[in-house]
Amino acid sequence: xxxxxxxxxxxxxxxxxxxxxxxxxxxxxxxxxxxxxxxxxxxxxxxxxxxxxxxxxxxxxxxxxxxxxxxxxxxxxxxxxxxxxxxxxxxxxxxxxxxxxxxxxxxxxxxxxxxxxxxxxxxxxxxxxxxxxxxxxxxxxxxxxxxxxxxxxxxxxxxxxxxxxxxxxxxxxxxxxxxxxxxxxxxxxxxxxxxxx
Amino acid sequence: xxxxxxxxxxxxxxxxxxxxxxxxxxxxxxxxxxxxxxxxxxxxxxxxxxxxxxxxxxxxxxxxxx
Numbered sequence: 694x695x696x697x698x699x700x701x702x703x704x705x706x707x708x709x710x711x712x713x714x715x716x717x718x719x720x721x722x723x724x725x726x727x728x729x730x731x732x733x734x735x736x737x738x739x740x741x742x743x744x745x746x747x748x749x750x751x752x753x754x755x756x757x758x759x760x761x762x763x764x765x766x767x768x769x770x771x772x773x774x775x776x777x778x779x780x781x782x783x784x785x786x787x788x789x790x791x792x793x794x795x796x797x798x799x800x801x802x803x804x805x806x807x808x809x810x811x812x813x814x815x816x817x818x819x820x821x822x823x824x825x826x827x828x829x830x831x832x833x834x835x836x837x838x839x840x841x842x843x844x845x846x847x848x849x850x851x852x853x854x855x856x857x858x859x860x861x862x863x864x865x866x867x868x869x870x871x872x873x874x875x876x877x878x879x880x881x882x883x884x885x886x887x888x889x890x
Numbered sequence: 891x892x893x894x895x896x897x898x899x900x901x902x903x904x905x906x907x908x909x910x911x912x913x914x915x916x917x918x919x920x921x922x923x924x925x926x927x928x929x930x931x932x933x934x935x936x937x938x939x940x941x942x943x944x945x946x947x948x949x950x951x952x953x954x955x956x
Contacts, residue, residue: 704916711909718902725892733898737942741905745935748912752924765921821925 699754703747710736710744753814757796759788765824767833774882783880792847805846832884841866844873893948901941908935 717736723729755761763772774780775788775797784801787793793800803813816836823829845866848854858866865871874880911931915923950956 700916704913707909707913707916711906711913714902714906714909718906721899733942734946737898737902737905738939741909741935742939745908745912745932748916749928749932752912752915752919752927755919756924761919761921818928821921821928824921825925 699747700751703744703751706740706744706747710741713740753817756817757799759796759798762798765820767824767829767831770884771881780882782882783877801843803843804840805843839872839874841869841872841874893945893952895945897941897945897948901938901945904934904938904941908932908938 713736717732759772759775762768771784774782775785777785778789780786780789784797787801788797799813802816803809862871866873908931911923911927911934915927915931947956
């Protein structure tokens with residue numbers, strides 16, 4: 694199911710639920726009968742519940758795009774860098790060479806574990822909250838250590854990676870004695886201004 | 891004795907608010923509308939379903955079914 698169709702389904706069910714519920718309120722005084730009970734159950738709980746489920750899923754899917762990440766102005770330098778043809782950062786090279794086809798920010802910032810996507814979505818909600826309440830500091834920094842297993846998930850078995858990284862380096866990477874950024878930096882540009890916004 | 895319909899009216903109102911916030915979020919997608927929907931909208935939706943369930947239980951109880 695593509696994002697577009699999920700969004701369309703959410704919009705259609707949302708509008709249908711809204712109209713149905715509004716209509717139900719207009720005919721509020723209809724006589725007490727089993728039909729009224731079923732209408733209330735369908736109009737207040739089942740159809741709107743389903744619409745909200747589709748809606749929240751569609752909103753979360755839509756929020757995975759780099760355009761959405763860039764809609765918070767604090768992310769401007771990172772999004773500009775992604776599209777800058779002169780940039781040599783890891784993020785821009787991955788983006789411009791289409792190493793990752795879509796949802797580039799989300800793909801690198803989500804752990805490949807069972808709860809990785811859930812954790813990423815909760816982190817996203819925290820970012821939304823902090824942005825709206827202006828509770829953040831510039832420069833924006835990655836919270837906690839980055840999980841470099843995310844890089845190895847794609848690169849780990851690549852021919853060029855195996856050729857250029859001998860067994861010793863691979864062992865050090867797996868044991869986290871060294872990280873990818875020890876040799877391949879920077880990943881994003883530096884954010885210049887400082888202070889609390 | 892019939893149960894008061896006030897919780898049912900509040901439940902319907904809360905659900906209408908939740909749906910309106912969802913439609914607003916999907917139509918004008920931005921961090922602000924998304925925060926509004928996922929924060930306030932889903933809270934309204936959850937409360938609405940809870941109130942509806944309480945109304946149903948009270949109604950069934952008044953009819954001596956529960």
